[in-house]
Amino acid sequence: MAGPAHHWRRILMICILIPGGLLLSSAMPQQLVQPQEANSIISDEPITPVPEPRPINALKVRLGERLFGDHRLSRNNLRSCASCHDLNTNGASKESHDKGLDGSSLPLNTLTVFNAALSFRFGWEGKIRAIESDAKASLQNPQIMGADLAEIVEKLDxxxxxxxxxxxxxxxxxxAENVVDALATFQRTLITPGSRFDRWLAGDAGALSAEEQDGYRLFKSLGCVSCHQGVNIGGNLFQRHGIFHPLASPKPEILRVPSLRNVATTPPYFHDGSAATLDEAVRRMGVAQLNSTLTDRQVSALVAYLGTLTGKYRGVPVGGAP
Structure with a gap:
């Protein structure tokens, strides 16, 4: 006869295989994690803390950072990587769609560059597998940087x-090789550890409020964690959006699940930038992906939890958030 541990493992598997599989449990009484219990559960969590950046060749990092802000990497010296990926705010921009070199809107919302190196693919569609390939593709994309690597090298030399x-x-x-490598090396340092949620994962039971812990518990029981898990709380698998109801623009149908790290700092949301606030994004996700109209209390708790995912870049909270 199966014991209690086997019973709960089976329920967890059902939840993972069927997003929203434990949806009804959200109406049941929930017990907050008590401080004395926190250390005993951390090792069993489906999310792990962001690690500190690994030591990398300092000369290459410094060079890559300089290139990241250098307009000479674009056609006619019109923009730099930092033009769309502002490291002083959220690693992206505040626009639903950034502009291409010809002034037209880019087809997809700009993803943050923070923690991108922790994802298994790059871009909304996940077509690119390596950070070097992503850097090179951005330089050569006629709407993003529109550059020719040979011309970039000539200007820099x-x-x-x-x-x-x-x-x-x-x-x-x-x-061409070391220009791309310097950019990729710098981007590998754009890691943001030190969020309050990571502190809680590490055993600091006081790092989260009661509502934030409630939000995390809902995040798991509703099935959000089925797609948003691991060190980057996403970024490690593909998923169809609009499973039950339309979520946003119908194309592309399959997307790389975005990371939720620093998500409170990166509005607007979704691949088309159509959700202006985190509250709106959570409500729409509930309907589209879980076939559930979340209550105001659930939304408030989930948004509170998501606000704990803001990490630090060079010791400063991303986006200047508290």
Missing amino acids: ADSGLRREFVAAYGRRPD
Whole structure:
């Protein structure tokens, strides 16, 4: 006869396989995690803390950071990577759709560059597998940077100071390979550890309020964690949106599940940027993905929990959030 542990493992498996499988349980009395219980459950959580950035060649990182903000990497020196990925705010922008080089709107909302290196694919459709390939694709995309790598190298090599930095970091002058590598190396450092939720995961029971813990419990019981889990709370699988009801623009139908790290700082939401607030996004996700109209209390708790996912970049909270 199956014991209690087997029973609960089976329920958890059902929840993971069927998003919203424990939807009815949200109406049942919920017990908050008591401080003395916190340390005993952390190791069993489906989400793990963001690690501190690994030590990387400091010369390459510094060079990559300089290139990230260099307009010479674009056609006609019109923009830099930082033009759409503002590291002083949320690693993206506040626009539903950023503008292409010709002034038209880009087809998809700009994803944050923070913690992107922790995802298994890049972009909303997840077509790119490596961070170097993503950097190269952005440089060459006619609507994003519209550049030719040979022309970029020529412009950078004409800068004697920058040329010396390349020689110091790579032992040679700028070329297509080390330009891309420097950008990718810098982007690997754009990790944001230190969120309040990560502190709670590490055993600090006081890091979350009662409502925030309630929100996390709902996040799991409603089935949100079926797609948003792991170190990046997403970013590690593909999913169809609008399972029960339309969510946003119908195309693309299949998307890489976005990370929820720093999500409170990255409005507007969804691939078409059609949800202006986190409250709206949570309500629409409930209907579209769970076939459930969430109560105001549930939405409030979920939004409160999502607000605990804001980490720190270079010791400062992303977006200046508290």
